[in-house]
Each structure stands twice: as C-alpha cells, then as structure tokens.
Amino acid sequence: MNEFTPENEIKNETIESSEITPAEEPVAEEAPTYTEPLPKEIPIKKKKERAEQSVEDELRELAYDEVANLDYLPKPIGTVRRSSHTFLKCFLFFLVLFVVLFFVTAHAVFGSGWIKNMIDGTGNFQTFTIPTVQHEELEEKYYQDDGRYTVEGVAQTCLPSIVTIEAYTGNTIFASYSQGSGIIMTSDGYIITNAHVIEDADLSIVVRLYDGSEYNATVVGSDSRTDLAVLKINATDLTPAQFGDSDQLELGEQVVTLGSPAGLESTVTTGIVSGLNRMISVESDNISMECIQIDAAINPGNSGGALVNMWGQVVGITSSKLEAVEYDNIGFAISINAAIPILEELIENGGILGRPKVGISFYAISDTMADIYGLPAGLYIAEIDETCDISNTDLQVDDVITEMNGIKVTSADDVYAIIFELSPGDEVTATCLRMDDDGNWTEFEITFKLEEDTTSSIQETEEE
Numbered sequence: 001m002n003e004f005t006p007e008n009e010i011k012n013e014t015i016e017s018s019e020i021t022p023a024e025e026p027v028a029e030e031a032p033t034y035t036e037p038l039p040k041e042i043p044i045k046k047k048k049e050r051a052e053q054s055v056e057d058e059l060r061e062l063a064y065d066e067v068a069n070l071d072y073l074p075k076p077i078g079t080v081r082r083s084s085h086t087f088l089k090c091f092l093f094f095l096v097l098f099v100v101l102f103f104v105t106a107h108a109v110f111g112s113g114w115i116k117n118m119i120d121g122t123g124n125f126q127t128f129t130i131p132t133v134q135h136e137e138l139e140e141k142y143y144q145d146d147g148r149y150t151v152e153g154v155a156q157t158c159l160p161s162i163v164t165i166e167a168y169t170g171n172t173i174f175a176s177y178s179q180g181s182g183i184i185m186t187s188d189g190y191i192i193t194n195a196h197v198i199e200d201a202d203l204s205i206v207v208r209l210y211d212g213s214e215y216n217a218t219v220v221g222s223d224s225r226t227d228l229a230v231l232k233i234n235a236t237d238l239t240p241a242q243f244g245d246s247d248q249l250e251l252g253e254q255v256v257t258l259g260s261p262a263g264l265e266s267t268v269t270t271g272i273v274s275g276l277n278r279m280i281s282v283e284s285d286n287i288s289m290e291c292i293q294i295d296a297a298i299n300p301g302n303s304g305g306a307l308v309n310m311w312g313q314v315v316g317i318t319s320s321k322l323e324a325v326e327y328d329n330i331g332f333a334i335s336i337n338a339a340i341p342i343l344e345e346l347i348e349n350g351g352i353l354g355r356p357k358v359g360i361s362f363y364a365i366s367d368t369m370a371d372i373y374g375l376p377a378g379l380y381i382a383e384i385d386e387t388c389d390i391s392n393t394d395l396q397v398d399d400v401i402t403e404m405n406g407i408k409v410t411s412a413d414d415v416y417a418i419i420f421e422l423s424p425g426d427e428v429t430a431t432c433l434r435m436d437d438d439g440n441w442t443e444f445e446i447t448f449k450l451e452e453d454t455t456s457s458i459q460e461t462e463e464e
Contacts, residue, residue: 133242135312148310154256155268157312161241162305164208164260165193165217165231167201181259181305182207182231183314184240185343189215189233192343193304194319195222198229207233210266221346225287225355225453227319228339230346241306244313246335249273249292257296257318257333259305271296271329279413280332288413290338292316298331307333356419356426356450359388364411365400376433376441377410378402385451393446395432400441403431424452 135157142153149157161184166176180197184190191207198205198219205217215233222229249255253273261267275293292307292315300320307316316333345352361383370377379401384391395401401409404418405428419428427449433441 133240135242144310149312150310151256151268151270154308154310154312155258158241158256158258158306158308158314159266159268160210160239162210162258162260162266163191164263164265165191165197165304166206166208167198168203168206169200170203176206177201179260179263179301180303181301181318183304183306183317184238185230187236187238187240189235189238190220190347191217191231191233192317192339193229193231194317195224195227195229196319197304198222198231199224205231207231208265209235209238221350223342223346223352225352226289226334226339226342227286228317228334228342228346230343241314242312243336243340244309244311244315246292246315246337249276249309249315251276254310255292255294255296255315256308256310257294257298257302257305257331258308259302259318261297261299261301261320263301267302269297274330278332281412286412287416290335291332292335294331294333295329296331297329298333352453354423355453356422356424357388357453358415358419358428358448359385359390359451360395360401361385362401366410376400376402377408378433379409379415388448388451390446390448393448394444395430395446396434398435400433401430402433404428405430419450422450424450426450 138149138153138156142150142156144150163182163184165180165182167178167180169177171177178197178199178201180193182191182193182197185192199222201219205219206214207217208214215235217231217233220230220232251273255271255273257269257271259267271294273292274295278291278293279288280291281288294307294316296307298318298320302318303320305318306314307318309315315336317336317339318331318333342352360379360381362379362381365373365375365377365380367377369375381395381397381399381401384395384397403409404415407414407418409415409418422428427447429445429447432444432446434444435441
C-alpha cells in the first residue's frame with residue numbers, strides 16, 4: 001500500500017498528464033475557404049465613422065437642448081418639407097365656386113342679357129326671359145293615342161291661362177271702348193296682348209281671369225309697330241301658358257284658338273295651319289311680322305288671344321286686325337318665335353329702344369303699279385314729319401324716293417331692311433324724283449339722319 005505523500009501526488013499528476021498524447025487531442029474544424037479574401041479593414045473603419053458621427057450628433061443635440069432658450073444663438077434647422085400648395089388649391093376652388101354662383105345668381109335676378117346690357121352701357125341690367133312651365137296631368141280621355149291633347153284637352157289645360165281685357169277711356173261712360181284677349185305669361189301677372197287692344201286707354205284697363213276675378217292692369221310696354229303689348233296685374237299663383245316652337249308647325253296641322261270674341265269669354269275654335277311664314281303688317285307703315293295663316297274663326301275680341309297646338313303650347317298670338325275681312329276662313333296669328341324677342345324687350349325696357357325711323361308717310365308703288373299708273377316705282381311721299389331731320393332736306397310731298405343708300409325701295413319692308421341695319425343718328429342718302437310742270441321727272445339726292453322711333457314706349461303714367 002502506497003502512502004500518500006506530496007511527491008506521490010505530483011507524480012500521479014505527471015503520469016496522468018503524460019498519458020494524453022497529441023494524437024488523442026480533439027481535432028479542430030477547418031475554417032471555410034473563400035475565393036476572395038474578406039475585407040477586414042473597411043467594415044472596421046465604417047463602424048468607427050458611424051460611432052464618431054453618432055457621438056457628434058448626440059453632442060450637438062445636447063448642445064441645442066442647453067441653448068434652446070438663448071435667443072442670440074442659432075436654432076437647429078428642422079426637416080425641410082415640400083410645399084403642397086394646399087392654400088393655393090383651396091383659394092382657387094373657392095374662387096371658381098364664387099364666380100359660378102355669382103353668374104348663376106345674376107342670371108336668375110337680371111336675366112340672360114345682363115352682360116350685354118352692361119357692356120352696351122345701357123345702365124339697365126334687368127332682363128327678362130319667358131319661363132318654361134309644365135302642364136298638369138289630365139284624365140286619359142283628354143289625350144290622343146300619340147300623347148297629344150284632344151280639343152277638349154286643350155280647352156281644359158289652356159283656358160285658365162287666357163284672360164279677357166277691357167280698355168276704358170274718358171270719352172266713354174260705363175262701357176269699355178275696346179275689348180280683347182290676353183295670355184298669362186308668368187305666374188306673377190305679366191300678360192301678353194295686342195297693342196291696338198289697349199291703345200288710348202287713358203282711364204283704365206281691366207283684366208278678367210278665367211275664374212271671373214278682375215284686376216286693374218298697368219302697361220309695362222307697348223309697340224304699335226308690331227302690334228304687341230305687355231300688361232301687369234298685381235296677382236300671384238296664376239296659371240301661365242306653356243310656349244312652344246312655331247317653327248315646328250307644319251301645313252295642315254290642327255290648331256286651336258282661345259279668346260273672347262265679341263266679349264264671349266273662353267271661346268274655343270279649331271282649324272288647321274293654312275300657311276306659314278306669311279309676312280303681314282297690321283297697318284301700312286307697320287313692321288311686317290311673321291304670321292301663321294289659319295282657317296279657324298277669328299273675330300273682334302280674339303285679338304291678343306292664343307293660337308295653340310295640340311300639345312297645349314302657345315305658338316301664335318291671334319289678331320282680328322290681321323283677319324282678311326274680304327274673305328272667309330282666312331285669319332292670322334303672329335308667330336310666337338317672332339313675338340318673344342319683342343315681348344322680352346318690352347318688359348326689360350318698356351319699349352323697343354334704338355329703333356330708327358325715317359320720318360315720312362308714303363304710298364308704296366310696286367313695279368306693277370308703276371306700269372299701270374305711269375309712275376316711277378318707289379315711295380310716293382304723302383307726309384313728312386317736321387320733327388325729323390329729313391324735313392330739313394329738299395324732299396317735298398308728292399316726291400318719289402326710289403333708292404336708299406343705293407338700294408331700290410318700293411315698300412315699307414324694303415325701307416326697314418335698310419334702316420334696321422343702322423342706328424338713330426346714322427346718315428342715309430336717298431335718290432328722289434320730282435315731277436315738274438311739264439310732267440317730266442327730275443332726279444336729285446338728299447342726305448338725312450335717322451331718328452329714334454318712340455312709337456314703342458311705356459304707356460303707364462304716374463298717379464298723382
């Protein structure tokens with residue numbers, strides 16, 4: 001038995017350590033091989049730079065925090081943001097919205113022609129456009145198979161829009177001197193009629209509605225040249241007429257007239273369109289208006305009433321003065337398309353402003369009449385208006401004007417075609433003929449200025 005001694009311990013440790021040979025030591029794994037050497041120096045350098053930058057940023061932030069309250073030191077620059085132009089976009093949006101609302105409101109208040117009036121410098125922005133209305137639905141029996149009304153349907157739909165007009169003058173006692181018809185244009189009391197119906201009504205004009213109620217009317221505007229006038233009554237919630245397109249009428253198309261002939265209110269007659277585009281004037285010196293020829297009965301009292309198509313739309317304004325009294329079943333109505341511009345201007349201005357006139361009354365001598373009577377074709381002068389510039393020329397009664405501005409004239413329509421292209425104050429040169437004592441015609445020229453035609457004007461007078 002061996003005794004334990006320190007030498008033995010050392011000896012045993014020596015033996016144990018000597019028993020481990022190099023061959024018995026664990027073999028280390030081989031490191032992976034690369035085709036290219038690993039960049040060792042560059043990453044270390046970048047890490048060092050990042051660390052330095054990070055330290056610098058932290059120091060800068062600490063410095064800024066310390067001096068944030070010191071006004072005399074520079075402040076840190078924040079992140080720069082790109083401008084999104086939000087304010088500009090909002091401003092443009094609201095600007096466009098304002099402009100649109102402005103023009104819509106102006107159109108509603110002043111009408112469709114206010115810009116033109118403003119540019120022209122008339123000082124009157126107020127314009128008027130005939131409104132569009134819809135008819136109420138009727139029972140099925142009042143319609144034809146294609147959707148148009150029967151005559152009974154037209155009467156049911158349109159008669160509430162027709163009125164009776166009575167004109168009174170101081171020369172008559174307890175009776176009207178003139179009676180006619182009218183068409184309700186708007187629900188607030190604008191009414192269409194003929195100018196000759198209310199001519200010289202210096203005492204009163206009474207409008208009687210379909211339900212029998214009566215109103216005193218004032219004249220908004222009247223134009224004797226076209227025989228059109230507009231009245232106004234103080235009423236609301238009226239039944240306005242629906243207006244159609246007279247250019248869509250066809251020969252042979254059925255139409256209905258509504259009015260108060262001979263004072264017989266709510267009279268309905270029917271017929272067909274016998275002719276279109278008839279240029280007719282009420283008086284010899286009036287403007288020829290485009291008219292619709294019909295065979296439906298028209299009598300005194302129908303003037304100012306409605307010519308209606310089978311859709312219940314007003315396509316014409318009937319006039320007994322346009323009736324061919326020498327013949328049967330020939331009547332005329334002013335086409336609504338020709339009348340509307342005049343009616344709208346009467347409401348806007350009370351008359352037709354800026355319409356020129358020459359200042360003469362004449363007999364129209366056509367080429368045929370000239371051959372028959374041995375006279376030169378032209379305008380045979382019957383009267384000269386002394387208030388017009390033409391009275392200051394050498395023109396005399398019984399002279400004949402053959403040309404104006406180099407254009408042959410043998411009728412009122414020829415004259416209007418020339419002067420309506422001009423304005424009051426413009427000069428016109430006319431070629432004239434005068435017969436001497438020997439029966440020979442001598443030619444001469446005159447030059448004169450056109451005057452403004454004031455026959456179309458507001459008839460209403462102020463009450464004292």
